[in-house]
Amino acid sequence: MTGKKDFKRLRRRKRRRQRVIRATVYLFVWFGVAVLYYLGFSIFFDTPFEYSLKHSTDRLRTEYAALEARYDSLMHVVDNLSARDRSVFRILFESDPYDFDTEYETKQAATYERIVGRSTRQLKRELRERVADMEGRLDRLAASYLALQARIDSTGRRCDNIPAIQPVINKQLTLLTASYGMRIHPFYKTLQSHQGVDYTIPEGSRVFATADGTVSSVALRHSTQGQTVVIDHGNGYQTQYSHLSKINVRRGQQVRRGDIIALSGDTGLSLAPHLHYEVRLNGMRVDPIHYFFMELSPTEYQRMIRIAQSGMQSFD
Numbered sequence: 475m476t477g478k479k480d481f482k483r484l485r486r487r488k489r490r491r492q493r494v495i496r497a498t499v500y501l502f503v504w505f506g507v508a509v510l511y512y513l514g515f516s517i518f519f520d521t522p523f524e525y526s527l528k529h530s531t532d533r534l535r536t537e538y539a540a541l542e543a544r545y546d547s548l549m550h551v552v553d554n555l556s557a558r559d560r561s562v563f564r565i566l567f568e569s570d571p572y573d574f575d576t577e578y579e580t581k582q583a584a585t586y587e588r589i590v591g592r593s594t595r596q597l598k599r600e601l602r603e604r605v606a607d608m609e610g611r612l613d614r615l616a617a618s619y620l621a622l623q624a625r626i627d628s629t630g631r632r633c634d635n636i637p638a639i640q641p642v643i644n645k646q647l648t649l650l651t652a653s654y655g656m657r658i659h660p661f662y663k664t665l666q667s668h669q670g671v672d673y674t675i676p677e678g679s680r681v682f683a684t685a686d687g688t689v690s691s692v693a694l695r696h697s698t699q700g701q702t703v704v705i706d707h708g709n710g711y712q713t714q715y716s717h718l719s720k721i722n723v724r725r726g727q728q729v730r731r732g733d734i735i736a737l738s739g740d741t742g743l744s745l746a747p748h749l750h751y752e753v754r755l756n757g758m759r760v761d762p763i764h765y766f767f768m769e770l771s772p773t774e775y776q777r778m779i780r781i782a783q784s785g786m787q788s789f790d
Contacts, residue, residue, distance in 0.1 A: 636685055637684040637753050638769075654670060654782070669759040671751050673748055681734065681735055681736040683730065684765070685705075688706050689704070689735075691703070699717065701717070703735055712754040713753055723735045
């Protein structure tokens with residue numbers, strides 16, 4: 475009897491194990507069928523999520539194509555405007571416009587070419603040498619500042635009699651159109667010495683005294699310089715403002731730096747409305763650009779020098 479019970483128990487266990495194995499096999503088979511069905515369905519049909527993604531991608535492609543076409547159109551317009559501006563510049567000033575971006579990119583490329591092939595040790599050594607040189611230059615600069623401060627202290631209020639600002643409002647540094655030096659005369663079309671700077675400004679713009687002084691000359695008649703004001707600053711400096719439309723000062727009048735002395739114009743031998751400004755030191759005309767130090771930072775001063783070096787035609 476005991477043997478029969480054990481035999482029945484073993485048969486039940488075996489049947490139970492077979493059912494578990496059969497269920498597991500069925501489960502894997504149905505899982506495989508489901509996977510195959512999903513793969514087959516995904517190949518021939520899109521799920522709602524995939525459908526929305528595809529359509530959103532199509533919309534993005536369409537928008538990108540439209541934006542690319544618009545960008546190309548705008549670039550074409552910009553290129554045309556740039557070419558037109560360069561043509562006008564050449565006609566008006568008889569010289570090529572100065573390309574600051576290309577010069578900067580060329581310098582950057584040259585700097586990269588110099589350092590790309592060097593080792594880390596070389597770069598560290600050169601950096602230490604440059605830092606040491608910079609420290610030496612800073613020490614010399616500090617000493618020069620102290621010497622300059624001592625001279626300023628000894629000079630006192632006479633500093634107010636040195637031309638130190640621009641005669642017009644030119645915060646963007648875009649109004650200077652002709653600098654000091656040899657320039658093409660607008661009427662004679664010959665290379666002549668231009669002993670001042672020209673600012674292209676609308677007629678009636680305010681003209682400021684660039685330092686304290688006394689009005690030594692007021693020319694109201696229409697000569698080649700047009701209506702002109704000359705200010706004597708009493709320390710060897712004189713400044714001249716020409717081609718004015720209206721003069722607000724008289725001879726012998728005391729003026730302070732920043733006073734409105736006149737309005738710009740187009741009088742005299744002038745190509746267009748502008749202001750011609752000169753600085754004289756002990757009777758010799760000097761470059762006025764070096765006398766804007768009260769309102770120009772070192773970066774702005776360098777930019778002004780680069781503009782002045784672009785070879786422009788004068789307006790008078």
